[in-house]
Amino acid sequence: MSQTRRQYGRRCSWCFKQGHNKRTCPSYTAHLKRVAEKHGGHSLVMYVKRTGEMPDGSKPTGELAAVKETAKKASKRRCSWCVKMRMVGEGYGHNRRTCPHRKTWHADQTRDSRELRQSILNRAEALGVGMGSLVLAKKYVYNGNGFDWQKVVGMVVKVDWDAIDTTRLKGKPIITVRWQNLPATERYTATEEDFAIPRSWIPEDIAKRGWNLGQDSLKMLGKSSNPLATCPKDWVDRPITLCEPA
Ligand SMILES: [Zn+2]
């Protein structure tokens, strides 16, 4: 193996990027699509063979349907990641383990998760937000005669640090709050409750990428003297087990 091969590994002969070959190259597929749309004929047959679809995403009919069937038989493998993520015309000729799109997804999410963690760390140090912080919530509680909205104070008693990443910002329980002053008559609220990551912990550039990230039902009241009490020392840099789309 040449020095270059050893240093850089597999490279695509079409786009020269690493991690895939021309057979699975998304940029070559896109190129074929443009040519097929413009000229039809042989390039259209090649496109249908490669993707199993017409350039507009519809099912091939007539002669082209036959082309598609032959191509399907020749390459039965289809990547489950690409199918799930609805990568148009992708997924043929590779599998989930070797999927270039999945690799890119992991690299992006890991990078963003590290940014998220660093930002939470900075906030914890500057504002005392984290383990031991006092929080305030409005809760619908039973006061002896009926139900009533009351302000309840709680303390953050647990942070699931390793579950904090950009793939779990929608509703996944991250912090546990122990309520301090629930009315003695209240029977329906547990002393401890889990909450998703507070919206205020999510940096702006990450927050604006999705709707419904985090929660804002808890108002941070008080600084903690040791907000990173249970946080692993290598939290930002340690390997992150991402939650892949189900
Ligand atoms: Zn390529």
Ligand SMILES: [Zn+2]
């Ligand atoms: Zn794939």
